[in-house]
Amino acid sequence: MPTVKIKYDRDACQGHNRCYMLAPELFDTDDEGYAILLVEGDVPAELEEKARLAADNCPEFAIEIID
Amino acid sequence: MPDVPRPPVTDWATDFDHTHPDYAASAPEIWDELRETCPVAHTERFGGAWLPTRHEDVARIAKDTDNFSSQGIIVTDWRPDVPRPMGYAPPITSDPPFHAIARGLLLQFFSPKAIDGWEATARATCRELIAEIKASGTDLVDGAADYAQHIPVRVIADMLDLPREDGDKFRVFIHRIMEEPGQNQVLDYEDTLEAYLSRKIIERRENLGDDLISYLCNADVEGMALEDRHIFGTIALLIIAGIDTTWSGIGSSIWHLAQNPVDRKRWLTDPEVRPFALEEFLRFYAPVTMARLVAEDVEVGGCPMKEGDWTLLPFPSANRDPEAFDNADEFVIDRQRNRHTAFGLGIHRCVGSNLARMEMRVAIEEWMDAFPDFELADPESVTWSTGQVRGPRAMSIRITS
Ligand code: HEM
Numbered sequence: 411m412p413t414v415k416i417k418y419d420r421d422a423c424q425g426h427n428r429c430y431m432l433a434p435e436l437f438d439t440d441d442e443g444y445a446i447l448l449v450e451g452d453v454p455a456e457l458e459e460k461a462r463l464a465a466d467n468c469p470e471f472a473i474e475i476i477d
Numbered sequence: 478m479p480d481v482p483r484p485p486v487t488d489w490a491t492d493f494d495h496t497h498p499d500y501a502a503s504a505p506e507i508w509d510e511l512r513e514t515c516p517v518a519h520t521e522r523f524g525g526a527w528l529p530t531r532h533e534d535v536a537r538i539a540k541d542t543d544n545f546s547s548q549g550i551i552v553t554d555w556r557p558d559v560p561r562p563m564g565y566a567p568p569i570t571s572d573p574p575f576h577a578i579a580r581g582l583l584l585q586f587f588s589p590k591a592i593d594g595w596e597a598t599a600r601a602t603c604r605e606l607i608a609e610i611k612a613s614g615t616d617l618v619d620g621a622a623d624y625a626q627h628i629p630v631r632v633i634a635d636m637l638d639l640p641r642e643d644g645d646k647f648r649v650f651i652h653r654i655m656e657e658p659g660q661n662q663v664l665d666y667e668d669t670l671e672a673y674l675s676r677k678i679i680e681r682r683e684n685l686g687d688d689l690i691s692y693l694c695n696a697d698v699e700g701m702a703l704e705d706r707h708i709f710g711t712i713a714l715l716i717i718a719g720i721d722t723t724w725s726g727i728g729s730s731i732w733h734l735a736q737n738p739v740d741r742k743r744w745l746t747d748p749e750v751r752p753f754a755l756e757e758f759l760r761f762y763a764p765v766t767m768a769r770l771v772a773e774d775v776e777v778g779g780c781p782m783k784e785g786d787w788t789l790l791p792f793p794s795a796n797r798d799p800e801a802f803d804n805a806d807e808f809v810i811d812r813q814r815n816r817h818t819a820f821g822l823g824i825h826r827c828v829g830s831n832l833a834r835m836e837m838r839v840a841i842e843e844w845m846d847a848f849p850d851f852e853l854a855d856p857e858s859v860t861w862s863t864g865q866v867r868g869p870r871a872m873s874i875r876i877t878s
Protein backbone atom coordinates (compact mmCIF):
# COMPACT_ATOMS: atom_id res chain seq x y z
CA MET A 411 0.00 0.00 0.00
CA PRO A 412 1.70 3.24 -1.11
CA THR A 413 1.86 5.94 1.52
CA VAL A 414 2.02 9.71 1.30
CA LYS A 415 3.98 12.36 3.17
CA ILE A 416 3.05 15.96 3.97
CA LYS A 417 5.37 18.83 3.15
CA TYR A 418 4.50 21.95 5.14
CA ASP A 419 6.14 25.26 4.27
CA ARG A 420 6.25 27.42 7.41
CA ASP A 421 7.44 30.44 5.43
CA ALA A 422 4.43 30.35 3.12
CA CYS A 423 1.94 29.70 5.96
CA GLN A 424 0.02 32.80 7.03
CA GLY A 425 -2.14 31.16 9.66
CA HIS A 426 -5.44 30.85 7.82
CA ASN A 427 -6.02 27.73 9.96
CA ARG A 428 -7.91 25.89 7.27
CA CYS A 429 -5.70 22.83 7.81
CA TYR A 430 -6.32 22.78 11.57
CA MET A 431 -10.07 23.01 11.05
CA LEU A 432 -10.21 20.28 8.42
CA ALA A 433 -7.57 17.89 9.76
CA PRO A 434 -6.87 18.45 13.45
CA GLU A 435 -5.33 14.96 13.59
CA LEU A 436 -2.57 16.21 11.30
CA PHE A 437 -2.24 19.91 12.11
CA ASP A 438 -2.27 21.82 15.35
CA THR A 439 -1.86 25.59 15.68
CA ASP A 440 0.65 27.49 17.78
CA ASP A 441 -0.08 30.45 20.09
CA GLU A 442 -0.02 32.85 17.17
CA GLY A 443 -2.23 30.72 14.94
CA TYR A 444 0.41 29.29 12.61
CA ALA A 445 0.19 25.62 11.73
CA ILE A 446 2.18 22.86 13.43
CA LEU A 447 2.51 19.66 11.45
CA LEU A 448 1.83 16.76 13.80
CA VAL A 449 3.02 13.81 11.72
CA GLU A 450 6.56 13.13 10.71
CA GLY A 451 7.07 10.79 7.81
CA ASP A 452 4.28 8.64 6.42
CA VAL A 453 0.68 9.72 6.91
CA PRO A 454 -1.45 6.91 8.36
CA ALA A 455 -3.59 5.52 5.52
CA GLU A 456 -6.87 6.44 7.21
CA LEU A 457 -5.82 10.09 7.32
CA GLU A 458 -4.63 10.38 3.76
CA GLU A 459 -7.88 11.85 2.52
CA LYS A 460 -7.83 14.47 5.26
CA ALA A 461 -4.27 15.36 4.37
CA ARG A 462 -5.34 16.01 0.78
CA LEU A 463 -8.31 18.03 1.97
CA ALA A 464 -6.02 20.26 4.06
CA ALA A 465 -3.65 20.75 1.12
CA ASP A 466 -6.50 21.52 -1.28
CA ASN A 467 -7.88 24.23 0.98
CA CYS A 468 -4.76 26.09 2.03
CA PRO A 469 -5.05 29.51 0.39
CA GLU A 470 -1.29 30.03 0.52
CA PHE A 471 -0.32 26.71 -1.10
CA ALA A 472 1.77 25.97 2.00
CA ILE A 473 0.88 22.27 2.16
CA GLU A 474 1.97 19.72 -0.40
CA ILE A 475 1.22 16.01 -0.52
CA ILE A 476 4.12 13.91 -1.69
CA ASP A 477 2.99 10.61 -3.20
CA MET B 478 -25.71 59.71 0.96
CA PRO B 479 -22.95 61.26 -1.12
CA ASP B 480 -22.97 65.06 -1.30
CA VAL B 481 -22.42 65.03 -5.05
CA PRO B 482 -23.83 62.17 -7.10
CA ARG B 483 -20.98 60.27 -8.77
CA PRO B 484 -20.94 60.60 -12.56
CA PRO B 485 -22.31 57.50 -14.23
CA VAL B 486 -19.81 54.90 -15.44
CA THR B 487 -19.79 54.54 -19.20
CA ASP B 488 -17.15 51.81 -19.46
CA TRP B 489 -16.09 49.59 -16.57
CA ALA B 490 -12.75 48.74 -18.23
CA THR B 491 -11.51 52.33 -18.56
CA ASP B 492 -13.62 54.38 -16.16
CA PHE B 493 -14.62 52.11 -13.27
CA ASP B 494 -15.97 53.46 -10.00
CA HIS B 495 -16.32 50.89 -7.22
CA THR B 496 -18.10 53.43 -5.02
CA HIS B 497 -20.93 53.87 -7.52
CA PRO B 498 -24.32 52.33 -6.65
CA ASP B 499 -24.26 50.44 -9.98
CA TYR B 500 -21.18 48.59 -8.77
CA ALA B 501 -22.85 47.71 -5.48
CA ALA B 502 -25.81 46.35 -7.41
CA SER B 503 -23.90 44.12 -9.83
CA ALA B 504 -20.24 43.76 -8.87
CA PRO B 505 -20.04 39.99 -9.63
CA GLU B 506 -21.27 40.53 -13.19
CA ILE B 507 -18.80 43.38 -13.67
CA TRP B 508 -15.87 41.23 -12.46
CA ASP B 509 -16.89 38.33 -14.71
CA GLU B 510 -17.12 40.58 -17.72
CA LEU B 511 -13.78 42.27 -17.02
CA ARG B 512 -11.98 38.98 -16.35
CA GLU B 513 -12.88 37.92 -19.87
CA THR B 514 -12.34 41.20 -21.70
CA CYS B 515 -9.93 43.41 -19.73
CA PRO B 516 -8.61 41.61 -16.64
CA VAL B 517 -6.90 44.68 -15.20
CA ALA B 518 -9.30 47.61 -15.50
CA HIS B 519 -8.31 51.24 -15.04
CA THR B 520 -9.93 54.54 -14.07
CA GLU B 521 -8.79 58.14 -13.97
CA ARG B 522 -11.05 58.65 -10.98
CA PHE B 523 -9.45 58.77 -7.51
CA GLY B 524 -6.32 60.23 -9.10
CA GLY B 525 -5.70 57.01 -11.03
CA ALA B 526 -6.62 53.47 -9.94
CA TRP B 527 -6.52 49.87 -11.20
CA LEU B 528 -8.88 46.94 -10.73
CA PRO B 529 -7.29 43.53 -11.33
CA THR B 530 -9.90 40.78 -11.47
CA ARG B 531 -7.96 37.51 -11.85
CA HIS B 532 -6.90 35.39 -8.89
CA GLU B 533 -3.35 35.30 -10.22
CA ASP B 534 -2.96 39.08 -10.34
CA VAL B 535 -4.69 39.69 -7.01
CA ALA B 536 -2.44 37.11 -5.31
CA ARG B 537 0.65 38.53 -6.91
CA ILE B 538 -0.09 42.07 -5.70
CA ALA B 539 -1.07 40.93 -2.20
CA LYS B 540 2.27 39.14 -1.84
CA ASP B 541 4.46 41.85 -3.35
CA THR B 542 5.05 44.27 -0.50
CA ASP B 543 8.00 45.90 -2.30
CA ASN B 544 6.08 47.32 -5.22
CA PHE B 545 2.79 47.76 -3.38
CA SER B 546 2.39 49.62 -0.11
CA SER B 547 -0.40 49.28 2.43
CA GLN B 548 -0.01 52.91 3.47
CA GLY B 549 -3.42 53.38 1.87
CA ILE B 550 -5.99 50.56 1.87
CA ILE B 551 -9.21 52.48 1.22
CA VAL B 552 -9.29 54.22 -2.15
CA THR B 553 -9.91 57.98 -1.83
CA ASP B 554 -9.45 60.99 -4.08
CA TRP B 555 -6.41 62.02 -2.06
CA ARG B 556 -3.36 60.06 -0.84
CA PRO B 557 -2.82 59.24 2.85
CA ASP B 558 -0.55 61.65 4.70
CA VAL B 559 0.56 59.36 7.55
CA PRO B 560 4.01 58.08 6.58
CA ARG B 561 5.17 54.54 5.95
CA PRO B 562 5.89 52.10 7.46
CA MET B 563 3.33 52.41 10.30
CA GLY B 564 0.47 54.23 8.58
CA TYR B 565 -2.64 55.37 10.44
CA ALA B 566 -4.02 51.97 11.50
CA PRO B 567 -1.28 49.41 12.20
CA PRO B 568 -0.93 46.64 11.13
CA ILE B 569 -3.32 46.97 8.18
CA THR B 570 -1.69 50.20 6.95
CA SER B 571 1.85 49.07 7.81
CA ASP B 572 4.61 47.82 5.56
CA PRO B 573 7.54 45.56 6.44
CA PRO B 574 9.48 45.43 8.62
CA PHE B 575 7.28 47.35 11.10
CA HIS B 576 4.20 45.40 10.03
CA ALA B 577 5.37 42.18 11.71
CA ILE B 578 5.76 43.97 15.05
CA ALA B 579 2.32 45.56 14.97
CA ARG B 580 0.70 42.32 13.84
CA GLY B 581 2.65 40.19 16.32
CA LEU B 582 1.12 42.14 19.21
CA LEU B 583 -2.36 40.96 18.19
CA LEU B 584 -1.99 37.38 17.01
CA GLN B 585 -2.21 35.64 20.39
CA PHE B 586 -5.62 37.25 21.05
CA PHE B 587 -7.04 35.97 17.78
CA SER B 588 -5.64 32.44 17.50
CA PRO B 589 -8.24 29.69 17.07
CA LYS B 590 -7.85 28.57 20.66
CA ALA B 591 -8.14 32.09 22.07
CA ILE B 592 -11.26 32.65 19.99
CA ASP B 593 -12.91 29.46 21.31
CA GLY B 594 -13.21 31.39 24.57
CA TRP B 595 -15.54 33.95 22.96
CA GLU B 596 -17.97 31.50 21.39
CA ALA B 597 -20.32 31.54 24.38
CA THR B 598 -20.53 35.35 24.19
CA ALA B 599 -21.36 35.24 20.49
CA ARG B 600 -23.99 32.56 21.01
CA ALA B 601 -25.64 34.38 23.90
CA THR B 602 -25.79 37.52 21.75
CA CYS B 603 -27.45 35.66 18.87
CA ARG B 604 -29.98 34.12 21.23
CA GLU B 605 -30.84 37.49 22.76
CA LEU B 606 -31.40 38.97 19.32
CA ILE B 607 -33.56 36.05 18.25
CA ALA B 608 -35.60 36.30 21.43
CA GLU B 609 -36.20 40.00 20.65
CA ILE B 610 -37.25 39.16 17.11
CA LYS B 611 -39.65 36.47 18.33
CA ALA B 612 -41.04 38.78 21.00
CA SER B 613 -41.79 41.47 18.41
CA GLY B 614 -44.68 39.31 17.29
CA THR B 615 -44.33 39.91 13.55
CA ASP B 616 -43.20 37.52 10.87
CA LEU B 617 -41.17 40.25 9.16
CA VAL B 618 -37.62 40.93 10.30
CA ASP B 619 -34.68 42.82 8.83
CA GLY B 620 -31.99 40.15 8.80
CA ALA B 621 -29.23 42.72 8.24
CA ALA B 622 -30.27 45.52 10.58
CA ASP B 623 -32.02 43.59 13.36
CA TYR B 624 -29.71 40.59 13.49
CA ALA B 625 -26.43 40.43 11.56
CA GLN B 626 -25.14 43.88 12.41
CA HIS B 627 -25.32 43.52 16.18
CA ILE B 628 -23.31 40.32 16.56
CA PRO B 629 -19.76 41.51 15.80
CA VAL B 630 -20.35 44.79 17.65
CA ARG B 631 -21.14 43.11 20.92
CA VAL B 632 -18.28 40.62 20.78
CA ILE B 633 -15.60 43.21 19.95
CA ALA B 634 -17.00 45.56 22.62
CA ASP B 635 -16.50 42.76 25.16
CA MET B 636 -12.99 41.97 23.91
CA LEU B 637 -12.04 45.63 24.27
CA ASP B 638 -14.06 46.00 27.48
CA LEU B 639 -16.05 48.91 26.04
CA PRO B 640 -19.77 49.37 26.79
CA ARG B 641 -21.98 47.45 24.38
CA GLU B 642 -24.29 50.46 24.25
CA ASP B 643 -21.53 52.29 22.39
CA GLY B 644 -22.07 49.92 19.51
CA ASP B 645 -24.39 52.35 17.74
CA LYS B 646 -21.63 54.96 17.80
CA PHE B 647 -19.17 52.47 16.29
CA ARG B 648 -21.48 51.85 13.39
CA VAL B 649 -21.80 55.54 12.60
CA PHE B 650 -18.00 55.99 12.70
CA ILE B 651 -17.47 52.98 10.48
CA HIS B 652 -20.09 53.95 7.99
CA ARG B 653 -18.37 57.30 7.47
CA ILE B 654 -14.95 55.74 7.05
CA MET B 655 -15.80 52.69 4.97
CA GLU B 656 -18.83 53.56 2.93
CA GLU B 657 -18.49 57.27 2.38
CA PRO B 658 -14.76 57.76 2.09
CA GLY B 659 -13.72 60.97 0.46
CA GLN B 660 -16.87 62.88 1.15
CA ASN B 661 -16.15 66.22 2.62
CA GLN B 662 -18.03 66.06 5.82
CA VAL B 663 -17.56 68.68 8.45
CA LEU B 664 -17.55 66.92 11.77
CA ASP B 665 -17.40 68.05 15.33
CA TYR B 666 -14.18 66.52 16.72
CA GLU B 667 -16.00 65.37 19.84
CA ASP B 668 -18.18 63.27 17.58
CA THR B 669 -15.33 61.30 15.98
CA LEU B 670 -13.89 57.85 16.61
CA GLU B 671 -10.60 59.55 17.46
CA ALA B 672 -12.08 61.64 20.26
CA TYR B 673 -14.05 58.68 21.58
CA LEU B 674 -11.07 56.32 21.67
CA SER B 675 -8.64 58.92 23.00
CA ARG B 676 -10.88 59.38 26.02
CA LYS B 677 -11.20 55.64 26.52
CA ILE B 678 -7.45 55.07 26.28
CA ILE B 679 -6.76 57.74 28.91
CA GLU B 680 -9.34 56.20 31.23
CA ARG B 681 -7.97 52.71 30.67
CA ARG B 682 -4.41 53.71 31.48
CA GLU B 683 -5.61 54.66 34.94
CA ASN B 684 -7.53 51.48 35.40
CA LEU B 685 -5.87 48.60 33.59
CA GLY B 686 -7.64 45.27 33.18
CA ASP B 687 -6.99 42.12 31.18
CA ASP B 688 -8.60 43.34 27.95
CA LEU B 689 -6.92 44.09 24.66
CA ILE B 690 -6.74 47.88 25.17
CA SER B 691 -4.99 47.39 28.51
CA TYR B 692 -2.60 44.97 26.89
CA LEU B 693 -1.61 47.47 24.21
CA CYS B 694 -1.25 50.23 26.81
CA ASN B 695 1.20 48.00 28.68
CA ALA B 696 2.97 46.44 25.71
CA ASP B 697 6.52 47.26 24.84
CA VAL B 698 8.55 46.70 21.75
CA GLU B 699 12.26 46.35 22.41
CA GLY B 700 11.89 48.15 25.71
CA MET B 701 9.79 51.03 24.37
CA ALA B 702 6.09 51.60 25.07
CA LEU B 703 3.86 51.86 22.03
CA GLU B 704 3.25 55.34 20.69
CA ASP B 705 -0.23 56.68 21.42
CA ARG B 706 -1.04 56.92 17.73
CA HIS B 707 -0.14 53.24 17.38
CA ILE B 708 -2.50 52.20 20.18
CA PHE B 709 -5.25 54.40 18.85
CA GLY B 710 -4.75 53.22 15.26
CA THR B 711 -4.85 49.55 16.21
CA ILE B 712 -7.95 49.82 18.41
CA ALA B 713 -9.72 51.87 15.74
CA LEU B 714 -8.78 49.18 13.23
CA LEU B 715 -10.15 46.36 15.36
CA ILE B 716 -13.47 48.18 15.59
CA ILE B 717 -13.58 49.15 11.93
CA ALA B 718 -12.22 45.94 10.41
CA GLY B 719 -14.34 43.60 12.44
CA ILE B 720 -17.83 45.03 12.28
CA ASP B 721 -18.95 45.95 8.74
CA THR B 722 -17.12 42.92 7.41
CA THR B 723 -18.60 40.25 9.65
CA TRP B 724 -22.01 41.87 9.48
CA SER B 725 -21.75 41.58 5.69
CA GLY B 726 -20.67 37.95 5.87
CA ILE B 727 -23.57 36.96 8.11
CA GLY B 728 -26.05 39.03 6.10
CA SER B 729 -25.01 37.58 2.73
CA SER B 730 -25.27 34.05 4.12
CA ILE B 731 -28.82 34.69 5.31
CA TRP B 732 -29.64 36.33 1.96
CA HIS B 733 -28.44 33.19 0.19
CA LEU B 734 -30.28 30.80 2.47
CA ALA B 735 -33.50 32.82 2.14
CA GLN B 736 -33.51 32.08 -1.57
CA ASN B 737 -32.23 28.51 -1.55
CA PRO B 738 -34.48 26.05 0.28
CA VAL B 739 -32.35 23.10 -0.83
CA ASP B 740 -29.27 24.58 0.83
CA ARG B 741 -31.32 25.37 3.95
CA LYS B 742 -32.41 21.79 4.19
CA ARG B 743 -28.88 20.52 3.67
CA TRP B 744 -27.53 22.79 6.41
CA LEU B 745 -30.18 21.59 8.85
CA THR B 746 -30.01 17.89 8.11
CA ASP B 747 -26.30 17.40 7.47
CA PRO B 748 -24.11 19.00 10.16
CA GLU B 749 -21.00 17.69 8.42
CA VAL B 750 -21.63 19.99 5.49
CA ARG B 751 -21.54 23.08 7.69
CA PRO B 752 -17.77 23.73 7.73
CA PHE B 753 -17.75 23.49 3.94
CA ALA B 754 -20.85 25.65 3.61
CA LEU B 755 -19.24 28.32 5.77
CA GLU B 756 -16.18 28.51 3.55
CA GLU B 757 -18.39 28.59 0.47
CA PHE B 758 -20.34 31.54 1.91
CA LEU B 759 -16.98 33.22 2.40
CA ARG B 760 -15.83 32.42 -1.13
CA PHE B 761 -19.01 33.32 -2.96
CA TYR B 762 -19.95 36.36 -0.91
CA ALA B 763 -16.49 37.52 0.20
CA PRO B 764 -17.22 40.93 1.73
CA VAL B 765 -13.86 42.66 1.54
CA THR B 766 -11.91 44.38 -1.24
CA MET B 767 -8.64 45.93 -0.10
CA ALA B 768 -6.36 48.39 -1.87
CA ARG B 769 -2.68 49.21 -2.18
CA LEU B 770 -0.68 52.21 -3.31
CA VAL B 771 1.83 51.51 -6.04
CA ALA B 772 5.22 52.20 -4.41
CA GLU B 773 7.35 51.70 -7.51
CA ASP B 774 6.40 51.53 -11.18
CA VAL B 775 5.49 47.96 -12.01
CA GLU B 776 3.63 45.96 -14.65
CA VAL B 777 0.72 43.69 -13.77
CA GLY B 778 -1.05 41.65 -16.43
CA GLY B 779 0.61 43.82 -19.07
CA CYS B 780 -0.63 47.06 -17.50
CA PRO B 781 1.82 49.78 -16.46
CA MET B 782 1.07 50.78 -12.87
CA LYS B 783 2.75 54.02 -11.85
CA GLU B 784 4.02 55.06 -8.45
CA GLY B 785 1.19 56.75 -6.58
CA ASP B 786 -1.60 54.93 -8.42
CA TRP B 787 -4.10 52.97 -6.41
CA THR B 788 -4.79 49.34 -7.10
CA LEU B 789 -7.77 47.57 -5.65
CA LEU B 790 -7.44 44.01 -4.37
CA PRO B 791 -10.89 42.54 -5.06
CA PHE B 792 -10.60 39.26 -3.17
CA PRO B 793 -14.25 38.52 -4.05
CA SER B 794 -13.38 38.63 -7.75
CA ALA B 795 -10.36 36.36 -7.26
CA ASN B 796 -12.77 33.96 -5.57
CA ARG B 797 -14.89 33.71 -8.71
CA ASP B 798 -12.05 33.20 -11.17
CA PRO B 799 -12.67 30.02 -13.19
CA GLU B 800 -8.90 29.55 -13.50
CA ALA B 801 -8.70 29.08 -9.73
CA PHE B 802 -12.02 27.36 -8.89
CA ASP B 803 -14.10 24.65 -10.56
CA ASN B 804 -17.58 25.94 -11.41
CA ALA B 805 -16.50 29.27 -10.00
CA ASP B 806 -19.83 30.95 -10.67
CA GLU B 807 -21.86 28.35 -8.80
CA PHE B 808 -22.51 28.18 -5.07
CA VAL B 809 -21.58 24.60 -4.16
CA ILE B 810 -22.51 24.04 -0.53
CA ASP B 811 -20.14 21.09 -0.05
CA ARG B 812 -17.23 22.35 -2.16
CA GLN B 813 -14.21 20.25 -1.20
CA ARG B 814 -11.42 22.27 -2.82
CA ASN B 815 -11.80 25.84 -1.75
CA ARG B 816 -8.65 27.95 -1.42
CA HIS B 817 -10.73 31.11 -1.19
CA THR B 818 -9.13 34.45 -0.45
CA ALA B 819 -11.90 36.13 1.56
CA PHE B 820 -9.42 36.91 4.35
CA GLY B 821 -6.70 38.07 2.01
CA LEU B 822 -3.37 36.50 1.10
CA GLY B 823 0.17 37.01 2.31
CA ILE B 824 1.38 38.88 5.35
CA HIS B 825 -1.80 40.89 5.94
CA ARG B 826 -4.05 37.80 6.23
CA CYS B 827 -7.00 38.93 8.33
CA VAL B 828 -5.97 38.85 11.98
CA GLY B 829 -9.63 38.43 12.90
CA SER B 830 -10.34 35.50 10.57
CA ASN B 831 -10.84 32.98 13.36
CA LEU B 832 -13.15 35.36 15.19
CA ALA B 833 -15.09 36.20 12.04
CA ARG B 834 -15.53 32.53 11.15
CA MET B 835 -16.72 31.68 14.63
CA GLU B 836 -19.22 34.57 14.62
CA MET B 837 -20.54 33.63 11.19
CA ARG B 838 -20.88 29.96 12.11
CA VAL B 839 -22.65 30.66 15.41
CA ALA B 840 -24.90 33.33 13.85
CA ILE B 841 -26.02 31.01 11.05
CA GLU B 842 -26.47 28.03 13.39
CA GLU B 843 -28.64 30.00 15.79
CA TRP B 844 -30.67 31.63 13.02
CA MET B 845 -31.30 28.32 11.27
CA ASP B 846 -32.29 26.59 14.51
CA ALA B 847 -34.76 29.37 15.29
CA PHE B 848 -36.04 29.97 11.75
CA PRO B 849 -35.66 26.89 9.56
CA ASP B 850 -37.83 28.39 6.83
CA PHE B 851 -37.83 31.96 5.60
CA GLU B 852 -37.75 34.02 2.41
CA LEU B 853 -36.95 37.51 1.19
CA ALA B 854 -40.11 39.56 1.77
CA ASP B 855 -39.33 41.77 -1.22
CA PRO B 856 -36.16 40.86 -3.15
CA GLU B 857 -36.14 44.21 -4.98
CA SER B 858 -35.96 46.20 -1.78
CA VAL B 859 -32.73 44.64 -0.49
CA THR B 860 -29.96 47.26 -0.45
CA TRP B 861 -26.22 46.51 -0.63
CA SER B 862 -23.42 48.60 0.80
CA THR B 863 -21.22 50.58 -1.57
CA GLY B 864 -17.44 50.79 -1.51
CA GLN B 865 -14.92 48.18 -0.45
CA VAL B 866 -17.10 46.16 1.92
CA ARG B 867 -19.99 44.36 0.28
CA GLY B 868 -23.04 43.04 2.09
CA PRO B 869 -26.79 43.58 2.49
CA ARG B 870 -27.70 46.58 4.62
CA ALA B 871 -31.51 46.38 4.54
CA MET B 872 -33.01 42.95 3.98
CA SER B 873 -36.60 42.32 4.90
CA ILE B 874 -37.15 38.63 5.65
CA ARG B 875 -40.47 36.83 6.09
CA ILE B 876 -40.30 33.96 8.54
CA THR B 877 -42.44 31.14 7.22
CA SER B 878 -41.98 28.48 9.89
C1 HEM C 1 -16.04 38.14 7.49
C2 HEM C 1 -15.35 39.04 8.14
C3 HEM C 1 -14.01 39.59 7.72
C4 HEM C 1 -13.43 39.65 6.49
C5 HEM C 1 -14.00 39.15 5.16
C6 HEM C 1 -12.14 40.26 6.66
C7 HEM C 1 -11.25 40.48 5.62
C8 HEM C 1 -9.98 40.96 5.76
C9 HEM C 1 -9.02 41.08 4.70
C10 HEM C 1 -9.28 40.70 3.24
C11 HEM C 1 -7.87 41.57 5.23
C12 HEM C 1 -6.56 41.78 4.47
C13 HEM C 1 -6.19 43.21 4.33
C14 HEM C 1 -5.09 43.47 3.35
O1 HEM C 1 -4.60 42.58 2.66
O2 HEM C 1 -4.74 44.66 3.25
C15 HEM C 1 -8.12 41.79 6.62
C16 HEM C 1 -7.18 42.30 7.52
C17 HEM C 1 -7.44 42.50 8.85
N1 HEM C 1 -8.59 42.18 9.54
FE1 HEM C 1 -10.23 41.30 8.76
N2 HEM C 1 -11.95 40.58 7.96
C18 HEM C 1 -13.07 40.17 8.66
C19 HEM C 1 -13.27 40.29 10.02
C20 HEM C 1 -12.35 40.78 10.91
C21 HEM C 1 -12.52 40.82 12.34
C22 HEM C 1 -13.72 40.26 13.10
C23 HEM C 1 -11.41 41.44 12.85
C24 HEM C 1 -11.04 41.74 14.29
C25 HEM C 1 -11.81 42.17 15.19
C26 HEM C 1 -10.54 41.76 11.75
C27 HEM C 1 -9.32 42.37 11.88
C28 HEM C 1 -8.41 42.53 10.86
C29 HEM C 1 -7.09 43.10 11.05
C30 HEM C 1 -6.49 43.60 12.35
C31 HEM C 1 -6.47 43.08 9.78
C32 HEM C 1 -5.07 43.59 9.43
C33 HEM C 1 -4.08 42.47 9.35
C34 HEM C 1 -2.72 42.91 8.88
O3 HEM C 1 -2.60 43.90 8.18
O4 HEM C 1 -1.74 42.23 9.23
N3 HEM C 1 -11.14 41.35 10.59
N4 HEM C 1 -9.40 41.40 6.94
Ligand code: SF4
Pocket residue numbers: 422423424425426427428429430443444445467468469470471472473
Ligand atom coordinates in the same frame (compact mmCIF):
# COMPACT_ATOMS: atom_id res chain seq x y z
S1 SF4 D 1 -4.19 26.40 5.88
FE1 SF4 D 1 -2.20 26.93 5.03
S2 SF4 D 1 -1.81 29.01 5.63
FE2 SF4 D 1 -3.43 28.22 6.87
S3 SF4 D 1 -2.49 27.52 8.75
FE3 SF4 D 1 -2.70 25.80 7.38
S4 SF4 D 1 -0.79 25.79 6.28
FE4 SF4 D 1 -0.93 27.77 7.20
